[in-house]
Amino acid sequence: MARLSFQVQHTDSTTSARAGVITTDHGQIETPIFMPVGTVGSVKAVAQQQLLNDVKAQIILGNTYHLYLRPGTDVLEQAGGLHRFNHWERPILTDSGGYQVFSLAGTRKIKEEGVTFQSHIDGSKHLFTPERVMDIQRSIGGDIIMAFDECPPGGSEYGYARKSMELTHRWLDRCVAQFNATPDKYGYTQNLFPIVQGATYKDLRKQSCEYIASKDAPGNAIGGLSVGEPEPVMYEICDWCCQLLPKDKPRYLMGVGTPWNILECIGMGVDMFDCVMPTRNGRNAMLFTTQGVINIDNKKWEYDFSPIDEELPCEMSRYYSKAYLRHLFKAGEILALTIASVHNLCFYLWLVGEARKHIIAGDYATWKNEMIIKLKTRL
Known part of the structure; x- marks a missing residue:
């Protein structure tokens, strides 16, 4: 078992694009990479054999919010984790569910402790704390797991964006503490990625990048984009963050986007992407x-x-x-x-x-x- 590693093999001469290799206990991932979204443990309408043989996927996503609601952590633990449950032997990344909770704006309540929300399935009430989200992702068993963050909506005012970012940082500290206090469940190493927030404000993004980088995580994510801001603003923020985040760690731009978005952001130094767009469209x-x-x-x-x-x-x-x-x-x-x-x-x-x-x-x-x-x- 070994912590995720990242090797930059080539850099472009006129842009910040780079080609590298991420190594996990479930195999290597050549970057830049796109990760198909398998929200409930499956990529919609696509079988795992098709992901392997046709799509040539190197890593897929699962989602904490959805997998927590069904089938639930008891089933996943009895199966031996998501890899064994869905028979995907390559790397898996699990999103923390922060964005899904963000999308439940009508039923969620955000407090220092965490977020209370109602299930979109049956209306039942639940509480996600940073500690609980770490425990759920341990049970799911992703190779890469994401810190629990608050994703502010596009166009957020500065005061809200700052408070949201500071809450995300405090939650990150709790995620790290819980992650470090709990062992890997299934005999391979899980890796925690923190998430940069700060809405569209350069000073907040700078502060968040510096805070996230100080954690020396094996990789770092850029969140809170593609949530309503204009495309040029998204590019500007992405460029800011890539200039500040460590060059020797993979950079993951969450939830973006169109093919041209991906190519532009690769040129800024992003290594990892996911989006529901290819399957939804x-x-x-x-x-x-x-x-x-x-x-x-x-x-x-x-x-x-x-x-x-x-x-x-x-x-x-x-x-x-x-x-x-x-x-x-x-x-x-x-x-x-x-x-x-x-x-x-x-x-x-x-x-x-x-x-x-x-x-x-x-x-x-x-x-x-x-x-x-x-x-x-x-x-």
Whole structure:
């Protein structure tokens, strides 16, 4: 058992992009990386074999809030942790549930002790404290677990953002204490990542980055973005944080985003990304392709028998035609959701893989700028 390690292998000459390797007890992760979101222990409409063989996923996410509610920690502990429960033998990251609690604005109450909230399933009341969240994530068994934070809404006033950040820091101290006081449950090392907050205020972000960096965690996350702020502001904040966070630790930008968001933020020095966008958009008939964005519902694809994306190294994307996938959506066939989700995830993993190649080749900036123009094209 060993603490997570990170090695920077290549850096781009004209941007802050870097290619590296994260090593965990469940295997290595080549960065930059996109992590499919498996909220309740599964990526929606996608089987684990498809994640391995088609998507080529190196790490997936689980969510503390959802897994706590169902199946519950008793089931997960009896199974031997999430890896054994869902038969995923590669690394897993667990989100603390802070964002999900944030989204329950109508029922939550935030206090120094923690957050009380009502279940979205049955309305039952629950309390998440930093200590409880650490214990739940120990039971889930992720290789990387996240500190419990408060995620302030976009556009928060300075006073609220400062108090929220300070609360997040105090909660972090409690997370670290509880994490250090409890052993790994399943015979491999878990790793705690703290989360930078501070809304859109540069001085708060600087203070938060410095506080988080002082914990000497194996990796650090940037939270509180993509919650309503304009895209240029998101980029500015991300750039601020990457300049301040340690260069020898992986940087994880939480919940972001579009393919072009990811490429821009890789250029700032981000190593890890997650987002529900590829699967959510896929289930709603929006496909990301190497040539641009497709709304497969459109009539223009009715007689297009060409592959969904013949340039993507994904069997489903090359095997099925645009016309057939459109037909499946129009017919309400469940297979449509799987094909579209697998395709979009394949695209995201291909994209970060190509970014890695161009970082190593030394032409990342040129490739990125050309690729973003193409990716934003509406076909």
